[in-house]
Amino acid sequence: MKRAEIIAVGTELLLGQIANTNAQFIAKHLSALGYHHHFQTVVGDNSERLKSALEIASSRSDLIILTGGLGPTKDDLTKEVVAEFVQESLVYHEQSLEYIEQYFIKVNRPMTENNKKQALVIHNAHVLLNKNGMAPGMVYEVKNKQFVLLPGPPKEMIPMVEKELIPYFLKGKEASTIISKELKFFGIGESILETEILDLLENQSNPTIAPLASEGEVMLRVTASASNQQEAEKLIGQAEEKIRERVGQFIYGTNNENLFTVLSSKLKDFKLTISAAESLTGGLFSKRLTDIPGNSSIFKGSVVCYSNEIKQNLLNVPADILNKNGAVSAECAKSLVENIQRLTGSNISISFTGEAGPSTLEDVPVGKVFIGIKIGDSDSIVKEFQFSGTREQIRLSSVKNGANLLIKLINSSFESQDL
Amino acid sequence: MKRAEIIAVGTELLLGQIANTNAQFIAKHLSALGYHHHFQTVVGDNSERLKSALEIASSRSDLIILTGGLGPTKDDLTKEVVAEFVQESLVYHEQSLEYIEQYFIKVNRPMTENNKKQALVIHNAHVLLNKNGMAPGMVYEVKNKQFVLLPGPPKEMIPMVEKELIPYFLKGKEASTIISKELKFFGIGESILETEILDLLENQSNPTIAPLASEGEVMLRVTASASNQQEAEKLIGQAEEKIRERVGQFIYGTNNENLFTVLSSKLKDFKLTISAAESLTGGLFSKRLTDIPGNSSIFKGSVVCYSNEIKQNLLNVPADILNKNGAVSAECAKSLVENIQRLTGSNISISFTGEAGPSTLEDVPVGKVFIGIKIGDSDSIVKEFQFSGTREQIRLSSVKNGANLLIKLINSSFESQDL
The missing domain is CATH 3.90.950.20 (CinA-like)
Structure with a gap:
């Protein structure tokens, strides 16, 4: 199993202005994608220190996911540092450049030169389109290492992971299909729910069942891997049936429903x-x-x-x-x-x-x-x-x-x- | 100025079950205590990897704050790994042991042997009392390095930092004061704002001026360090005046205002x-x-x-x-x-x-x-x-x-x- 780690770039994290919720979000996906996840690092908007974090990460992991530092300002230097690290140049990504230009025409504001910088991508990288912001993400592969660059704002990063990065990782992989289904609960606390299904939580390895609590609600994430989608769905269906037998009256919805x-x-x-x-x-x-x-x-x-x-x-x-x-x-x-x-x-x-x-x-x-x-x-x-x-x-x-x-x-x- | 970094220990962070809000909380205090803060690391409950994180951190920082892994279970191994790293033994802290024994008498439950383990501290460490849980924290000093061990649950960690750790650090220090002020902007984008004050951003080192954008707004964080509060406030006031001369019409508030x-x-x-x-x-x-x-x-x-x-x-x-x-x-x-x-x-x-x-x-x-x-x-x-x-x-x-x-x-x- 390959090893992945996350580097979050941003002085606002080191100042404690925000919590590193990006790492939390990505971490949830790494095991489903089949990675061991052993380290997370936070580093400020500083090229020397980002370079040293990259060196450490690439010495011990196969996949390095970086978030933040893709914006228009001088502080934003993630892609510059990664490009130098992998010895590639930065080139304009036409589609993203056009999107940025169109944006400024639409809002009727002048486009300053530093906004163009957001359309720069690492040469030879696979580009991840940003449909909720300006800076595209990218995946750069060299030898057996992969570097993934994602924007920092969660409203850009989350859809990019879900709609661009995960499909990219899964493409062409016949081997194992991994599917998750979330069961949404209301009116039952996490610890009571966990007690009710303790044997299922402890004895299941495929699918795995993971409880998650937030904003007064609990959900169970059921994740199955199998050789094809139909088989994975069948495994999830069997686990879901057992869960519903016990605590079905508290389930109000699934997946993206609220x-x-x-x-x-x-x-x-x-x-x-x-x-x-x-x-x-x-x-x-x-x-x-x-x-x-x-x-x-x-x-x-x-x-x-x-x-x-x-x-x-x-x-x-x-x-x-x-x-x-x-x-x-x-x-x-x-x-x-x-x-x-x-x-x-x-x-x-x-x-x-x-x-x-x-x-x-x-x-x-x-x-x-x-x-x-x-x-x-x-x-x-x-x-x-x-x-x-x-x-x-x-x-x-x-x-x-x-x-x-x-x-x-x-x-x-x-x-x-x-x- | 000394350098500090945070190592959060806990597999639940790597699984994405929780966000690293402990690091956010501690980060807010580090600059006030007069430290540069350049890195944060998350590592799981694994002694080899924690040891490697400790080696990296102590090679580049003077103060290493660890959170988590002080509990009673076999997974909790932070103090064991740090003790080995600094070549000290673990000894029982009488006051904490007594507190734990009293607790079990009070709730009328038998004290299992593994709970005793929570009263172990690193020999020669200064002990930080835990008034909201069982495991004490500690500060271990060797040569010019300091290792701080704090419990993981925020309801234990936060009061320990506020009531035990900060007073310990401030004791006997005249200390340099660091103060920040945030200027809140509306109606101006991050890149235009930065263009307007580029010379200030680039030429200022004390106070520093850092732009941050979120939810359609921009703010500037002005941070000054001086020998006393009055002097720091004066430095901030001078920088603020220059900023207001250029882009004051877009400032609607400061600090916690929205x-x-x-x-x-x-x-x-x-x-x-x-x-x-x-x-x-x-x-x-x-x-x-x-x-x-x-x-x-x-x-x-x-x-x-x-x-x-x-x-x-x-x-x-x-x-x-x-x-x-x-x-x-x-x-x-x-x-x-x-x-x-x-x-x-x-x-x-x-x-x-x-x-x-x-x-x-x-x-x-x-x-x-x-x-x-x-x-x-x-x-x-x-x-x-x-x-x-x-x-x-x-x-x-x-x-x-x-x-x-x-x-x-x-x-x-x-x-x-x-x-």
């Missing part, structure tokens, strides 16, 4: 429209729904009722409720969800009211949240939650629990009668 | 309230304003008018405008901003309408956005933009440009008369 894409699909499937009244979440639920393109058919709109004045005047919450029960109350959540549905004429509506913290205004405990849901003509329901964590975590927990509740309620209300 | 915290402060300063009508941004502007705690005094609320129906029914945009000019038009932005102000009674209002893509519905180019702003009784104004990038980038550009416009307009409308 709670909001699943909710959107459900609404589209049943030709339903939705609206929201958002107090503590301040627009986050609506933002997450509209992150997804093409949702104008299902999402009518929302009222972000951050002040009591708007709750009262725009959403007709009775002054009585605000005075007696307070804005953070089941009664307020109920009034909000009923009124936003009436106001927008949507089939389904949801409301959020609560205390996101960090401190509290009205003696309401930080993290206390009420979510109201109304489906069609049915009576509205209100659920009370007590979340913990930072303001950001409490707001995120609120909208994710809201989406999860909606998915379950839509399933139970519509699935039996319509399918 | 466009939305600056906007919030302005609104508070002048006791103004704001509301928004959001179409393509789908709640993102409201979300960003409510990310900041304590904004209920300035933010009344918003209508997320994603559908034309809501634009017409809730925000009274005339059907005529929607039919003739379309939802993505200056006329629609004007009607939205005037009606949301009327509806909420806020002093200031903003509207967003445009095409976020990735594909277009009504022959409107992707990235075309109209932002309407109304300040008090003044006539509303509408600005047209053509943004590029992904859906996410177009939406982010929209709300950031909106916030930037608001800051400028509030400054010009209120600053002269009220200050």
Whole structure:
């Protein structure tokens, strides 16, 4: 098995301004690609030190993946140093140069000379197109070593790895096909999930099953290798079946799905429209729904009722409720969800009211949240939650629990009668 | 100035299960402690490879900080490898051993033999007490090298650095002070900014000036070192003045400020309230304003008018405008901003309408956005933009440009008369 290592280039990493999440992302892919991964290095924007890191890495690894330092400024010198190291020149990559020129024409801004530099690539390298930025990546192969250069910004690096680098590595390799499938969970913690499937986690080697937790959710990544795709999919299917037998009720989706894409699909499937009244979440639920393109058919709109004045005047919450029960109350959540549905004429509506913290205004405990849901003509329901964590975590927990509740309620209300 | 580097030990980092946030945290402190920081390494729980990482690090740095591998299991071998490297034995640290024994008595669980191992420290090392876990940290000094061993879990490592390590380093030192200040820019690209101040970037060594770009913004980090804080601040002030002379009109804030915290402060300063009508941004502007705690005094609320129906029914945009000019038009932005102000009674209002893509519905180019702003009784104004990038980038550009416009307009409308 070949050895791979990662060199992240960027003084911002050494200053502690950002964490090296690029290395984390790439590391996840290395074992699936069949590499041992033994070292990661971070080095600043300095050619001497980058050269020394390259020397060390190439003395002990077969694949060296570098991230960062491909931008337009004088600080960006990764490809210059690698080119010198492998004794190649830099040449303009026509397609990338054209793309950069077109970009500046489109945004109607002058292209400064240093932007042209981004289209330079190492002579004889395979170019990885950058569809989310200007600087292309590259793979340079010499003897038994491979050097991969990737841009630093994750929004450019991640799609380049997924859409350009991995297909490049897999091309022409009949030998082993490696396929992964992610199972997405909500409403179960990582340690409980792990306990439930401990024997599967420990005894499986093909497929491997790896739990990963982030942003209040857990996923299991099931990765199989086989001689062909069909065989790998069969292995994954068998493992998935065992997992679903135990904890299937917590699985809401797979792969690139998230709670909001699943909710959107459900609404589209049943030709339903939705609206929201958002107090503590301040627009986050609506933002997450509209992150997804093409949702104008299902999402009518929302009222972000951050002040009591708007709750009262725009959403007709009775002054009585605000005075007696307070804005953070089941009664307020109920009034909000009923009124936003009436106001927008949507089939389904949801409301959020609560205390996101960090401190509290009205003696309401930080993290206390009420979510109201109304489906069609049915009576509205209100659920009370007590979340913990930072303001950001409490707001995120609120909208994710809201989406999860909606998915379950839509399933139970519509699935039996319509399918 | 001495050189420091960080070695994080842990296979979980190489598997991509976690990001190396420990290195980020420690990095932030190194420059304040007066160290140059040139390299970070990640290595797995393997004694041979850890030894090789130690050899490389101690050949080029004076201070080597290791995190992780101090726990009770067989995988944890950092102190064993370092002890062998510096040719010292491991000895029990009585205070830590007692603490571990007490812990197991307290939780009423038997203490297994491997837990005792956590109280072993390198002979002749200064011990850093662990008040949030069992394994103590240590500082071992030999000739001109220092080796610092810290536990891996951030909840143990962070307080140990803050309460044990930094005081140990500062004890008896007059020390040189290093201070940084960040200048935040909007409306100028990284490459143009760099061109404008190229001579400053190239000729400055104290303070250093480093540009950093992220999410459509650029910042300059100005870092000075001097014998005391006052002297360092004076150096930063002189550099800042030169920068402001050239590109000051693009600076909207400093350090931890962002466009939305600056906007919030302005609104508070002048006791103004704001509301928004959001179409393509789908709640993102409201979300960003409510990310900041304590904004209920300035933010009344918003209508997320994603559908034309809501634009017409809730925000009274005339059907005529929607039919003739379309939802993505200056006329629609004007009607939205005037009606949301009327509806909420806020002093200031903003509207967003445009095409976020990735594909277009009504022959409107992707990235075309109209932002309407109304300040008090003044006539509303509408600005047209053509943004590029992904859906996410177009939406982010929209709300950031909106916030930037608001800051400028509030400054010009209120600053002269009220200050």
